[in-house]
Amino acid sequence: MPRKSEKYSVVGKRQPRLDGVLKATGRAEFTDDVILPGMLHGKIVRSPITYGKIRNIDTSRAEKLPGVKAVITHKDTGGLMSGPDKLLLCEHTVYHFGDEVAAVAAIDVDTATEAAGLIKIEYEPMKPLLSMEEATAEGAPVLHDFLTDNYADEVKMNFGDVDKAFAESDHVRIDEYAIQPTHSSFTEQHVVLADFSLPDRLTVWTPVQGSSIIKSTMAQRLGLSDSSVRIMNLNTGGAFCGRGADKPHHYLAAILSRKAGRPVKIRCTSEEEFVVYRGGGKYNFRIKTGVKKDGTLTALEAEMLHDCGAYMETQFIMLRFVGFNFQTLYKLPAYRYRGRLVYTNNPPYFFHHGAGLVAKRFALDSQLNLIAQDLKMDPVEFRLKNAVDKDYTTLCGFHYATCGLKECIKKASKKANWKKKYEKLPPYRGIGIGCGMLRSGGKGMYDHDTSAVFIKLEEDGKAFLFTGLPDMGQGSHTAMAIIAAETLGIQAEDIKVVAGDTDSTPFDVGAISQRGTFTTGNATINACLDARKQLAKTAAEKFGVKPSAIVFRDRKVYPKGKPEKAVSFEDIVSATLHSEEGRYVMGRGFYNPPTKGSDLITFEGNPSLAYSFGAQIAEVEVDPETGIVKLLRMTVAHDVGRAINPMAVEGQVYSGMGQTLTEECIMEDGLVMNPSLLDYKLPRAFEVPEIEHIIVETKDPYGPFGAKEVGQGPIQCTSQAIANAVSNAIGHPIKELPITPERVLRAIRERDKRSQ
């Protein structure tokens, strides 16, 4: 419930992270910091081959090693699945290099590692399917015997008369795009500590994006009641969509702990991290787009083929999300989509950055630049012509109560001096624009999208805010503190966030689908209003006015219009506790957007109440000798509804440079050939360009104080902006990510070949 006055005292101010000192001094607690009495260390035995049969497993030598407390293989897991298509531990077949075959727990890491090496496993290697081409070729062997081919899943969407629309188009263009596998590169590697020493209680310390749902999933798979599982989700070193679900190491630690009767910690090595727990996989897109001569889009047909690796993980969600999101940024009268997931013997892929949407946005927004060129239109003008607006409803039913897309495009292009630069830069200098959007939470993943928040006020006027929303580094806890502080009329530093423990925190779907600020933010407001009402009662008695006439602001409480009568917030809280009634103030609130998720068959629906939009303009310089792209400047504009904390928004609105230019898991025989941060190149601080931030505030009617998402939204714009700038610099389209020097040189050669 935003106040009528737009002048907030906390919202919109630049607020340094409340957990900044803890993190900077190394005092923030992460899973690996937890040491329990009697704790063991686990090690996972992984397949050293890419595909093959297991002939025999002999654990006897490992079991005899002094210090080893538990050894488990498939037979200890009760046939447990750790995904829709994956046995927790392989029984007869390994499907990818690194597939989990056995695990050990011992008194220290060295002993566990030694024991893992003592487990003798006989394999019979088989010829792996290493690419989508091989896996979908005529007569290819079928990997999983519950299917008749290697397509793991398929989705088709159709809105409008697409064929007719193409027939009536003035110009139709088809392009293909490829996006190579990436890695999430978390600051904190995958780690878990599980205590399952008693049969009806499982406590799991692990960094995840949403512990409530993972708790339920783990409980269900292990045959426990929901509340018997406790997830301790301490500080989390990055997630980027990659920590949204339970994973094999969670179960392995639990089962080892159950068998050993002691807590077990498993910490992935840097190599395991790269080989097994991977970000986005390979995507191929084929996009056919129709336009009128004046640039109006008429029809779109998109095909996606995605190599999901040996197991499907949660990629069936990505498959649908991509389908929806081809129609969300530009007005389209007709749209058709076919997306397919392909099983191969590559490691299973997982979400990375907006659940696959970065790849999709790169593909479509790159092609649109080519169409603009075909029509001799300025790409900015072309986008403005087709951009969605406030109150627009997409073909699939997404409705935009607010929309700052055009404002983002205009402001970014103005700030970037687009008109003075586009087609006027010297050779090998280029400028490009990319647009994107994303929802602010919503239904679809689950039938509700609830966040609940609890708040308690202490005698010193400070508040403890309980949330199941994790802060993975994006500053969400600071945002909740700001929202709570504004609602209660105190300061952000007066709020202590209690999080990271499913026993202690109320339900929250988690930090997925950019729902944190919007959904948990609204729940925070509701909880604070509940608490404020109780304080208003005390204040109203004191001032002899109605509770509704009490103002809470800047740590002061006073009757409306009479700030000179103010008493401190602390005094009101204390007076409430020390009243004869002894009222201790607690507030509870929840929020679940009153929307319906998209229909599973028709794909129609409006899952979210709020969608955010952005535009980015990249300026690059390409070295034609080496192919190296230097990113000179990024101008980023994002419609966040309302910037709860402009400092955090600025930190969020630019990212994606590495994913666009350098980050790639180089695959060979099903192995990542560059499994370390030495070989997998992330941008270093000095390589980051000058960044101009533009915050567009469309004041969403449903968002907390008007706020919408600023999670994975901004990165939806980056790759195509840079790719379009590189294309512009070299005069040839870029159709593959990342834009490595080799690919740039290849594009230059193709350009030269074509112009010969």
Add this chain to the structure above:
Amino acid sequence: MPRKSEKYSVVGKRQPRLDGVLKATGRAEFTDDVILPGMLHGKIVRSPITYGKIRNIDTSRAEKLPGVKAVITHKDTGGLMSGPDKLLLCEHTVYHFGDEVAAVAAIDVDTATEAAGLIKIEYEPMKPLLSMEEATAEGAPVLHDFLTDNYADEVKMNFGDVDKAFAESDHVRIDEYAIQPTHSSFTEQHVVLADFSLPDRLTVWTPVQGSSIIKSTMAQRLGLSDSSVRIMNLNTGGAFCGRGADKPHHYLAAILSRKAGRPVKIRCTSEEEFVVYRGGGKYNFRIKTGVKKDGTLTALEAEMLHDCGAYMETQFIMLRFVGFNFQTLYKLPAYRYRGRLVYTNNPPYFFHHGAGLVAKRFALDSQLNLIAQDLKMDPVEFRLKNAVDKDYTTLCGFHYATCGLKECIKKASKKANWKKKYEKLPPYRGIGIGCGMLRSGGKGMYDHDTSAVFIKLEEDGKAFLFTGLPDMGQGSHTAMAIIAAETLGIQAEDIKVVAGDTDSTPFDVGAISQRGTFTTGNATINACLDARKQLAKTAAEKFGVKPSAIVFRDRKVYPKGKPEKAVSFEDIVSATLHSEEGRYVMGRGFYNPPTKGSDLITFEGNPSLAYSFGAQIAEVEVDPETGIVKLLRMTVAHDVGRAINPMAVEGQVYSGMGQTLTEECIMEDGLVMNPSLLDYKLPRAFEVPEIEHIIVETKDPYGPFGAKEVGQGPIQCTSQAIANAVSNAIGHPIKELPITPERVLRAIRERDKRSQ
């Protein structure tokens, strides 16, 4: 709000402890189980003399010892006081053996111990005052220079015309009683782990009886805001009144941690435990009582002198409590009290078992037996004649809304076969009765007596109940679970209690003054009713009835009178969450008894809403050769209002045998000469007699489901029951506790001397 029907489905059933498995398997977490990265171990340097001046402290050798990370003396504490009269670390003077002089923190216990030994302290011993007689003698040196004598505190109470009442009495008797110092003998020794590595956050793991208040006290003393201190009060191995306040080791660990920048754990040795952190001190009582010929009490004058040791600690509270409690059990028309605390150079004493009331009850109830003998009345009849009743108001204003004292006396004497045994037992066999009472929480210690409770319901129909009330072994968390389960209509095992962390739990004054079941119990009901209201809304919609017509019982929810329509509680919770509204159910509630604490000047007031009563009958056999008392049988009756958990009540209603017969800190030169559980004799399991339990239920109108306290109340009856039985067996009064063989033999010799 108890239901109208008396048929509860959870309350009153025998419920094994919910934490039983955790405790029995060693999985329950205690402070000493907590290991933090970089944690140091602290050691306190204590005075090796009983009284004297500090001439010099040289810490240089300790500081140079490898592994030592911090050494602190008085100058590092900023003059911090750890009590009203105690410097945290002594500056110029040590006042008792074991007084804190310095402290060190090092990488392990051995290094810390070695470093402590390397601190060179020069003392100039002075002649100590070792007894109240010495301390109050004419011309005795004054220990503390803020006083002019050694009386630490004095309280006088007067109600009615006492002199006139004595003058009008038919018989007046004066007796003197002495109670020797005891020790709390916690299963878990004093231990603390403090992390003060950042200047504005202090986290303290330590077992205490109430963390909310200790948090505030520590914050205040250390100059921090309340919310900057977090007390982690994990499982607690016994308290018996002895863990009600912050103590020096808490501050020493904090200051060491601040200096070292790392967490510091201090765990007291068994010897330190006995020498420094002691239970009740020495009490001397002089009691003058007047009666009419028919046995009606007419007047009482009581004097108490208490050796509080070198510092006062919280004994000023005991001083007042004793004054109040001389007039609470038997009807009295006139009463006068003078209580004084005496400083000596003995170790400071602390509460032990009902804040000194055990000593007081022993004294008065023993004398009453002698008066009954003087009047040739049966002690049971004598007590029934004078016993307080329902609706009685004491001289100081305590009002009894319920009172089962007479019922307890009658039922216990009947069950114990009193009439057939009293004065009819063979020689050296004896039977005795003792009565007691205690309040169920209430005001006086603080201006409010608030407990707040928060509850959240999970999808599996389980509830998490948040309370600041600790369970020190008495089963209070199980009691809260029963109360919550009854209110919500589920089972006790469906409730998980979240406790032990001031950040996560709502305010609670704590487990002091027998307030847990009554006050936190009422808060629990209020929180559950708030949650139930939300569920009733869902159920009412489902059944098409009014929310008030919904019944919650036995994990079922149905419209009143139609149990055949029942759906499961779990389904209603789940339906509420999965409703389109997605309502996540949380309940909040608090309770603060609407009473006024006793006036500080007139001592009038009714601090509590409920008082519980009890009577116990002991049957003993005395060996006239050795003086050994064998306790044959205890018949214990306690008016608990309502037994929330009869199994736990039975566990609570009998204790005190050790304190009466064997437990004594033998003092010499200010030292405890028997500082170990080998020499300080607690009863062993096989020595515990046959116990008959009688639960009297007076159904208190204010208590949760009618319940009152069953904390330290029952032990208020034990000592005098046993003492009266021994007196009866040997034919001579027992006037000193504990009743060791030596004292019994002495009494027999006195008897023989008298009869010669």
